[in-house]
Amino acid sequence: MKTQAKLSIIVAAGLNNVIGKDGDMPWRLSADMVHFKRITAGKPVLMGRKTWQSLFVQPLPGRENLVLSRDVNLPAKGAEVFNDMDAMIAKGKALAGVDGEVMVIGGGVLYEAVLPLCDRVYFTRVNASPDGDTYFPELDPKKWRLVQQQPYPSGDKDDHAFVTQVFEKVG
Numbered sequence: 001m002k003t004q005a006k007l008s009i010i011v012a013a014g015l016n017n018v019i020g021k022d023g024d025m026p027w028r029l030s031a032d033m034v035h036f037k038r039i040t041a042g043k044p045v046l047m048g049r050k051t052w053q054s055l056f057v058q059p060l061p062g063r064e065n066l067v068l069s070r071d072v073n074l075p076a077k078g079a080e081v082f083n084d085m086d087a088m089i090a091k092g093k094a095l096a097g098v099d100g101e102v103m104v105i106g107g108g109v110l111y112e113a114v115l116p117l118c119d120r121v122y123f124t125r126v127n128a129s130p131d132g133d134t135y136f137p138e139l140d141p142k143k144w145r146l147v148q149q150q151p152y153p154s155g156d157k158d159d160h161a162f163v164t165q166v167f168e169k170v171g
């Protein structure tokens with residue numbers, strides 16, 4: 001049977017589900033950045049306009065960058081801009097190929113919209129409860145099964161310890 005590319009989220013959230021503050025991440029976690037790079041390498045990355053701007057409008061190298069905005073004239077050198085989420089996901093899946101994986105990398109608006117549609121969540125649970133203005137939705141344990149988990153102690157370049165987890169959609 002012909003399958004489709006998987007649609008996955010990758011996110012780092014505090015114990016209070018905070019993911020962002022003032023357009024930036026509320027922590028520095030070098031080891032989680034290495035994890036992020038490893039998981040997303042070679043895969044299409046899909047993001048909202050605010051997350052694109054948080055990257056200082058530089059595309060993530062070695063990955064196709066797809067950005068969602070209502071602004072058809074958004075400057076996005078090295079990325080492709082979409083005004084329609086379904087069209088962006090369809091393009092991501094086409095780029096990934098049938099056995100590939102499309103990565104939604106944020107932010108809060110995109111995660112909220114994509115969570116009901118996606119197959120897998122790469123979740124970094126950061127051992128902190130920082131102030132923030134952007135949140136990740138609670139994962140319903142009836143809908144999401146934890147299949148993998150690895151703790152990381154706080155290294156020299158990490159503000160906090162964290163645990164990387166993988167959740168698969170049930171059913």
Ligand SMILES: NC(=O)c1ccc[n+]([C@@H]2O[C@H](COP(=O)([O-])OP(=O)(O)OC[C@H]3O[C@@H](n4cnc5c(N)ncnc54)[C@H](OP(=O)(O)O)[C@@H]3O)[C@@H](O)[C@H]2O)c1
Nearest residue numbers: 012020023024025048049050051069070106107108109110
């Ligand atoms: N901790 C993490 O893992 C993580 C990951 C990524 C980002 N973040 C943080 O999250 C924050 C940004 O998240 P956010 O929720 O504020 O913004 P966002 O999801 O990155 O982007 C929101 C923007 O996407 C566009 N958009 C959303 N839905 C759309 C639709 N249906 N049609 C067309 N355009 C649509 C709109 O752009 P226009 O306004 O241009 O129309 C909207 O303003 C930052 O603090 C960032 O650092 C954290």
